[in-house]
Amino acid sequence: MTPPNDVERAIAIGRDLNAWWTDVDAGRASVERFVLMPGFPGGDAVRGFFGDARAGGATERYMGCACDYFFDLAGGTAADLPQSATWLVDQAEEFALRYWLRSEAWALPEPYEEISRPVEREVGGFKNLMQAFKSRVDGLLGQFPAAIARAIVDLRELETTYDWITLRRSSPDLRVAMAVPGSSNVSLSAPLPASCTLALHADFTVRRRLPGPGLIGEFGTGLSAVPPAGLRSLVRDFDFLQSGLRLQTLRVYDTGEVRLRTVTIMRRSPAALDYFVMPLLCAHATHLRDQMLGTRGIWQQSNNWLDASTIPHWLLKGTHA
Amino acid sequence: MVTTNPAQATSGFTVDPGSAPLDAYDQVILGQVESQIAMGHELKAWWTENSDTLVRMNRVPIARQIHEPDTNYGFIMDAHLKSGTLPVVGVVQDQAFRWPKLPPSYARDTQWMNAQLRAFVLRYFMRMAGTLPPRGETAGGEGWGYRQMYYKLAATGAIGKFPSAQQTLIVPLDEVGPKYSWIVFLVTIHQFDMPFNVPWVPNGPNVTLSMTQPVHTVMTPEFLLDEDNPEPGVTGRWGYGYSVVPDLAHRSAVTSGPSAVTNTIETLSFRVLDTGEVRAHMDFITPQPPRIVDPVLLAFDVADRFSFGTASKVFGPLKTLLERIEPNVDPVYFSIDVLNTISAGLAAQEFGISRANLFKKFMNLHFTDVYKMYNLAASHFGMVRDWTDSSTLPAWATTGVYAPPGESS
Numbered sequence: 001m002t003p004p005n006d007v008e009r010a011i012a013i014g015r016d017l018n019a020w021w022t023d024v025d026a027g028r029a030s031v032e033r034f035v036l037m038p039g040f041p042g043g044d045a046v047r048g049f050f051g052d053a054r055a056g057g058a059t060e061r062y063m064g065c066a067c068d069y070f071f072d073l074a075g076g077t078a079a080d081l082p083q084s085a086t087w088l089v090d091q092a093e094e095f096a097l098r099y100w101l102r103s104e105a106w107a108l109p110e111p112y113e114e115i116s117r118p119v120e121r122e123v124g125g126f127k128n129l130m131q132a133f134k135s136r137v138d139g140l141l142g143q144f145p146a147a148i149a150r151a152i153v154d155l156r157e158l159e160t161t162y163d164w165i166t167l168r169r170s171s172p173d174l175r176v177a178m179a180v181p182g183s184s185n186v187s188l189s190a191p192l193p194a195s196c197t198l199a200l201h202a203d204f205t206v207r208r209r210l211p212g213p214g215l216i217g218e219f220g221t222g223l224s225a226v227p228p229a230g231l232r233s234l235v236r237d238f239d240f241l242q243s244g245l246r247l248q249t250l251r252v253y254d255t256g257e258v259r260l261r262t263v264t265i266m267r268r269s270p271a272a273l274d275y276f277v278m279p280l281l282c283a284h285a286t287h288l289r290d291q292m293l294g295t296r297g298i299w300q301q302s303n304n305w306l307d308a309s310t311i312p313h314w315l316l317k318g319t320h321a
Numbered sequence: 322m323v324t325t326n327p328a329q330a331t332s333g334f335t336v337d338p339g340s341a342p343l344d345a346y347d348q349v350i351l352g353q354v355e356s357q358i359a360m361g362h363e364l365k366a367w368w369t370e371n372s373d374t375l376v377r378m379n380r381v382p383i384a385r386q387i388h389e390p391d392t393n394y395g396f397i398m399d400a401h402l403k404s405g406t407l408p409v410v411g412v413v414q415d416q417a418f419r420w421p422k423l424p425p426s427y428a429r430d431t432q433w434m435n436a437q438l439r440a441f442v443l444r445y446f447m448r449m450a451g452t453l454p455p456r457g458e459t460a461g462g463e464g465w466g467y468r469q470m471y472y473k474l475a476a477t478g479a480i481g482k483f484p485s486a487q488q489t490l491i492v493p494l495d496e497v498g499p500k501y502s503w504i505v506f507l508v509t510i511h512q513f514d515m516p517f518n519v520p521w522v523p524n525g526p527n528v529t530l531s532m533t534q535p536v537h538t539v540m541t542p543e544f545l546l547d548e549d550n551p552e553p554g555v556t557g558r559w560g561y562g563y564s565v566v567p568d569l570a571h572r573s574a575v576t577s578g579p580s581a582v583t584n585t586i587e588t589l590s591f592r593v594l595d596t597g598e599v600r601a602h603m604d605f606i607t608p609q610p611p612r613i614v615d616p617v618l619l620a621f622d623v624a625d626r627f628s629f630g631t632a633s634k635v636f637g638p639l640k641t642l643l644e645r646i647e648p649n650v651d652p653v654y655f656s657i658d659v660l661n662t663i664s665a666g667l668a669a670q671e672f673g674i675s676r677a678n679l680f681k682k683f684m685n686l687h688f689t690d691v692y693k694m695y696n697l698a699a700s701h702f703g704m705v706r707d708w709t710d711s712s713t714l715p716a717w718a719t720t721g722v723y724a725p726p727g728e729s730s
Contacts (some may be wrong), residue, residue: 038725039725040452040723040725041449041452041700041701041704041717041723042700042701042704044650045725056458070700070703070704072422072703073703073704073705073706074421074422074423075421075422075423075429075597076421076423076427076429076430077430077433077707078706078707080423080427083424083427084422084423084424087422087424088422090389091422145357177529185530185531185532185533186528186529186530186531187527187528187529188524188526188527188529188532189526189527189529190526190527191525191526216461256706293696293700296700297388297696298422298698300417300419301388301420302420303418303420303422303423303597303598304422304425305420307425312389
């Protein structure tokens, strides 16, 4: 179990980084921005950034990327729009706060093998498992039973039941690939064991209606990375996310469009490793985009996220399959 | 050979005066079109008659899916055609495409939804089924990229080639029939990759063979689907299909690759259910490949890699000789047969080493590629509120080429 003090410290750093990014968004703080990848259908150009932020009592070099993707558009004719957009706000809130973290891992279609062997389903995206919590009621610490670890609690419970929750996040489909020399059509790939611990806190939960011009709803969360102790962090933790914050929100516009916004802020690697920064950020943004496509596919599976009878059973139970 | 006077008759057909110049390669492709149309129509007739009966009786699972009611199945059987018996394999799949979100109390306007899907499928789908992913300098395509290459005019019977500037401006598919007797499309199936995994190690290391190849296909009016209320519970259905036209000039060690197949048809269709859900469907039927690998080409391919391309040059005459005299033996089939013979069938039973499993692997590969392409196209379909209003469409739908903001197409 991650030491509670480490969790509290990660949350404090996350809180500072969240405030810093709010200032960056509002133009009160500056970062060096650059285009990581060109735009694509439904997505603006992915922008990376470098900046100095004061977090956890120290000013550090940070880097990251900000992405904005098309997620959905309210159905119906233009005449249906005002009502359907308002209704979509409730849908986005329910999905973002109750189901999103469960739906970040999805089972991919996989070949059917006739030979008998136990099936271990390949999963794409991010697999989130709840680990520990601190009660908001009495301050007691506890651990979630493994049997319900995948059924991530409704994030609105962070306002009533839990002070914080830790998640173990892994990325089963993150692979490193390389072309075979002399061949353009043969490549080798191997899984990249990758996982990290993230903390959820009510201060990171986004739950806003009419937050700004053209916006009629914004819902989501922030995940603050809890750096592991020791050498393991250098070898196994993906994205060099030693400490930092990942923000992800669904924004509903009065046009009926829903867009996904993600911001990743991570400690900038030492200057000697600058050569690897761009490929690292590109790989991170690409993986995020692929993950988003999978999650959007799950969002499409139900036409009413407030009606449990239309929601995939595995998602209700948090079983992945 | 370049046809300098496009109006002249060449290779037994009349060239449309508006055609782009035809070269020798074009002639090779066009020479295959009529025979593949005939074969495609024969296969389609067989499919229409048997898809709900014999095919279903012979179906085998191809892929595990969790999203209900998404389905898929394959089949391995003999198709008894008028021209003879053809051993075929194929795959059928059906998946969610879009479920527009509306308050449950709203009555869905099915006519409006039908108009949306019809416009998207018949006018824009082929322009928007593929794109460049946001992967910077490593960009390859995603989905399927379509280009219209050749046509036959219904009024005159003249054949032509679309000028390169028009090749991405796919014509409305319901013009196939009234205006065009047929159109040949070039389909680039991006990310057509076959992974070879370490047995019994899920998510383990693997070797991936990319089989991305351009494929020529010919669509005739018989493959156009444009139906209102085709069956109970379905308010409309639209789609297209085609016969594959082999590229005889394409040489590859993998003889069953997409560019090489003949006697193959594929149909892609979309339907609106009365619940408002939009679903996508695909049928693919192809002959069981007579062989998988050309041993001579494979040997020289490997030798060229180690000799920086000099092997084929130095031993060119030997290669030509071997290609002429090689027995029609496939090393893959041969290995499978030998393993099963010496193990009394255990190789197939215990390790899944059999021709049938190889066919299923190919069908799974095709299924996965279509599955991803449909998901990508579904996100593009969802981005526009009204596909019937051309003034509100993204430039990409108009030009057929996606250009990131700030870059011209």
